[in-house]
Amino acid sequence: MAETICFDMYGTLCDTxxxxxxxxxxxxxxxxxxxxxxxxxxxxxxxxxYQAALMEAYRPFWAVxxxxxxxxLAQWGIEPDGPTRERLLESYEHLDPYPDAVETLTRLSExxxxxxxxxxxxxxxxxxxADNAGLxxxxxxxxxxxxxSTFKPNPSVYENAAERTDTxxxxxxxxxxxxxxxxxxxxxxxxxxxxxxxNDPFERLGxxxxxxxxxxxxxxxxxS
Numbered sequence: 001m002a003e004t005i006c007f008d009m010y011g012t013l014c015d016t017x018x019x020x021x022x023x024x025x026x027x028x029x030x031x032x033x034x035x036x037x038x039x040x041x042x043x044x045x046x047x048x049x050y051q052a053a054l055m056e057a058y059r060p061f062w063a064v065x066x067x068x069x070x071x072x073l074a075q076w077g078i079e080p081d082g083p084t085r086e087r088l089l090e091s092y093e094h095l096d097p098y099p100d101a102v103e104t105l106t107r108l109s110e111x112x113x114x115x116x117x118x119x120x121x122x123x124x125x126x127x128x129x130a131d132n133a134g135l136x137x138x139x140x141x142x143x144x145x146x147x148x149s150t151f152k153p154n155p156s157v158y159e160n161a162a163e164r165t166d167t168x169x170x171x172x173x174x175x176x177x178x179x180x181x182x183x184x185x186x187x188x189x190x191x192x193x194x195x196x197x198x199n200d201p202f203e204r205l206g207x208x209x210x211x212x213x214x215x216x217x218x219x220x221x222x223x224s
Contacts, residue, residue: 003191003223004167005108006118006143008176009126012195013105013117013216014095014133016042022091026084037072044068049120049151058149060122065092093125097133100216105138107220116141118161118174120151141165153184162190173210175219179203186210193219 010016019041023034045068052058066089073080080088109115116139119126123144130136143164148156162169174185177195179202185192186207194202194209195216202208213219 001171002112002114004114004116004162004165004172005219005223006116006161006165006172006174006185006190007105008174008178008181009117009119009121009129010095012098012175012177013101013135014097014129016092016095018094018096019088019091022088022094026087027078027080029078033076037076037078040072040075041068044071053151053154056150058151060125060146061120061151062122062125065089065125093128094132095129097135098216102134102138104216104220105135107224109138109140111220111224113223114140114165114167116143116161116165118143118145118157120145120157122146152181153187155184155188158185158188158190173223175216179209180205182209183207193222195219 007013017038020034020038023029023037045065048064048068049061052064069089105115117126117130121144123146126142126144130139130142143161145151145157148160150156158174159169162172169189173191173193174182175193175195176182177197179194179200182192182194183203183205186209191210193211193213196212196214211222
């Protein structure tokens with residue numbers, strides 16, 4: 001049966017850790033410090049999105065990403081100039097796609113599924129990244145949490161994706177490498193596919209993924 005398949009962007013189609021290349025080049029920092037900066041930046045980006053949603057103090061994901069970067073730089077005692085900070089931030093528009101991303105999108109589309117992105121990123125971030133990563137030609141739509149002025153895992157984000165694609169929510173499937181995102185989609189009534197690249201245990205939140213795989217290609221194998 002054809003589904004509307006909604007792919008998370010950050011950590012699912014594109015590798016957020018590919019920012020380390022820019023961090024290393026711009027800051028001339030040791031690899032260990034670059035890894036810590038990357039981890040702190042991503043952790044704070046997610047934390048701030050959760051907090052903004054709970055506080056009902058929405059800001060676009062670009063602003064959240066900027067604030068998370070500023071925190072990471074401050075925590076690790078790094079003070080680059082303004083232009084360098086901008087280049088670091090802009091690395092989020094040039095993330096590397098996972099090697100199996102394009103193949104997976106193509107196979108699912110050819111199998112008759114509607115293939116979209118569903119992400120916390122604001123529309124400008126997502127459209128730019130999709131173009132730069134070579135994903136845009138393989139997508140039917142890009143749906144942003146910005147449209148409902150909150151962030152995943154708020155149910156309204158997943159419900160809006162179903163409405164935007166004119167699909168019953170039970171006929172939508174979220175594909176995500178983030179377990180908390182999969183839990184949110186399951187709770188909202190979507191089918192899911194958890195891309196568990198690190199062989200982690202699933203979150204203890206009272207739901208389970210509909211499908212668990214170790215890479216994107218397996219999603220295409222299962223649903224084609």
